[in-house]
Amino acid sequence: MEANSTMQQQVNVYRASLLDFPAPTSNPSSDFRYIQDGLLVTRNSKIVDIGSYNNLISSYKSHTISDLRGKLIIPGLIDSHLHFPQTEMLASYGEQLLEWLNNYTFPTEAKFADDDYATKIASIFLHQLVSNGTTTGMVFSTVHKSAADALFNAASKLNMCLIAGKVCMDRHCPVELQDSPALAQQHSAELIESWHGKGRLAYALTPRFAPTSSEQQLAALGELAKQYPDVYIQTHLSENLNEIEWVRQLFPKHRSYLDVYDQYGLVRKGSVFGHCLHLQDEEWRRLKSAQATIAFCPSSNLFLGSGLFELEKARQHGINVSLASDVGAGTSFNMLRTMGDAYKVCQLKHNPLCPLEGLYMMTQGAACNLGLEHTIGNLNTGTDADFVVLDPAFNELSALRTQHLIEERTISAPQDVLFALSMLADERTIFQTYIAGNCVHQVNKELN
The missing domain is CATH 3.20.20.140 (Metal-dependent hydrolases)
Incomplete structure (x- = not known):
């Protein structure tokens, strides 16, 4: 019983909109995974479950759920x-x-x-x-x-x-x-x-x-x-x-x-x-x-x-x-702002950069290039629990810009949110950062 209790304490459940690329792709604008109202579950340092809230909630009713609705979880x-x-x-x-x-x-x-x-x-x-x-x-x-x-x-x-x-x-x-x-x-x-x-x-x-x-x-x-x-x-x-x-x-x-x-x-x-x-x-x-x-x-x-x-x-x-x-x-x-500059460069070269392609180049695509796609770069089960919680409404202007993209505390258009943040983001956009399952940064809060 004591061992089981310890394991329960090591399980963390997060409710938010979820966006990633579960597999390598040459077409990130279509080969992405988006769960508008999702659950991400970690145990110790790993991701152990991902899916829609409705499909998974029965398995995690006994756990405290971090309610992050209105926010977007992406890979680190x-x-x-x-x-x-x-x-x-x-x-x-x-x-x-x-x-x-x-x-x-x-x-x-x-x-x-x-x-x-x-x-x-x-x-x-x-x-x-x-x-x-x-x-x-x-x-x-x-x-x-x-x-x-x-x-x-x-x-x-x-x-x-x-x-x-x-x-x-x-x-x-x-x-x-x-x-x-x-x-x-x-x-x-x-x-x-x-x-x-x-x-x-x-x-x-x-x-x-x-x-x-x-x-x-x-x-x-x-x-x-x-x-x-x-x-x-x-x-x-x-x-x-x-x-x-x-x-x-x-x-x-x-x-x-x-x-x-x-x-x-x-x-x-x-x-x-x-x-x-x-x-x-x-x-x-x-x-x-x-x-x-x-x-x-x-x-x-x-x-x-x-x-x-x-x-x-x-x-x-x-x-x-x-x-x-x-x-x-x-x-x-800020890599979101870096993605915004990449968009501007591509505009000058008359070759548009889709925000999903930009995200891919700093998550799953980058992980694949380093041979690390089995451990980082996505939200797949079994990978290290490196992920980021984005707050699209981190200030008055961003809240105004994204208000029509958030319906019933879920994000309805992740591409549009990403693009807006690529132009507006700063460190306040990053509500939380998790490394190997541990929260190492939370906005307006210092963590040891």
């Missing part, structure tokens, strides 16, 4: 490219990519040689993620091994699914931010052994971008990629025209920017390339054949004036695309 959001040490420099004025790195990024990242400082920012960074509904991030740390340790340690305390890596740079950056081919390989290997596969954590080999790594360093990281075939790889690709020309000068023997990474075994499934704004035809084809992923960073691309991502071309080539904030060149941790 996945941010596929962002920079933990750039948290404090978000919204720094002006410049384009290369100047911005020298004037803002490198001086900020140098501060992370101080372990206490790295620990402090790691806490703030993760709080910003969860308060904006992001439950999984693919994250760049700094060159300092201890900063990556601080980030992983903070994420492990939340039982968070986090992919991260120590940045590797051995040239064309300040001396205090340089490692070496041997040190990059050694520290990356030590971090892999310490954190990869520990709980819900995973490691990503992280050359910042080709110009800041010598061929020797790229080769050393390629050796690690071969030694650890299940680790991820993250870097930048073809973000800025001046950057591309610089790569051409630094690597004259290579056919393209992507070919630089490819020659060292860094292009494969599980590789995520940020930006990809100015690709050659052969690069599109190679990304597809390798099953690699593009991280579409619309806010950052607009902020730095880097260019407009060609989502339609990526669709035509059948390339994996995920959405990403790229904080701090991106201007918000």
Whole structure:
């Protein structure tokens, strides 16, 4: 009886409108699951049931039900490219990519040689993620091994699914931010052994971008990629025209920017390339054949004036695309607002972005690209209970905008609600964030 009582206490039942993509799809605008008046049931850290209120209520009458009617539950959001040490420099004025790195990024990242400082920012960074509904991030740390340790340690305390890596740079950056081919390989290997596969954590080999790594360093990281075939790889690709020309000068023997990474075994499934704004035809084809992923960073691309991502071309080539904030060149941790910027970019390219496609690229689609669709990215039974409760009426304006979309305390048009929030959202939109079944954020309430 005591064991059964304990299990009862571990069951949580939520009543709300529910929206997700239960399976991988190339057509998210039609292949979604929407339950207008639904129940989501979790036990311990897992989702154990999902369905309509009328169909399930008889099984859960004895449980306390969290009544969230009028709100929308979606899977926890996945941010596929962002920079933990750039948290404090978000919204720094002006410049384009290369100047911005020298004037803002490198001086900020140098501060992370101080372990206490790295620990402090790691806490703030993760709080910003969860308060904006992001439950999984693919994250760049700094060159300092201890900063990556601080980030992983903070994420492990939340039982968070986090992919991260120590940045590797051995040239064309300040001396205090340089490692070496041997040190990059050694520290990356030590971090892999310490954190990869520990709980819900995973490691990503992280050359910042080709110009800041010598061929020797790229080769050393390629050796690690071969030694650890299940680790991820993250870097930048073809973000800025001046950057591309610089790569051409630094690597004259290579056919393209992507070919630089490819020659060292860094292009494969599980590789995520940020930006990809100015690709050659052969690069599109190679990304597809390798099953690699593009991280579409619309806010950052607009902020730095880097260019407009060609989502339609990526669709035509059948390339994996995920959405990403790229904080701090991106201007918000909020992935709903990032989706709004993606819509604007697609409008400028005359290729509309359906809000359901946007949601897919930061939930199930992103999970599939990372090989994690069996654990995150949806509301399927058996998956980790990472989910977000959205409040469409979080302020006076949003309540006015969405009032006709909420009938009898249920949401009647989820696509319209999503689109409205992609333009209006801030952290108040995120009523609650759950990681592995635990509420780690509630609006206007601090949780330990």
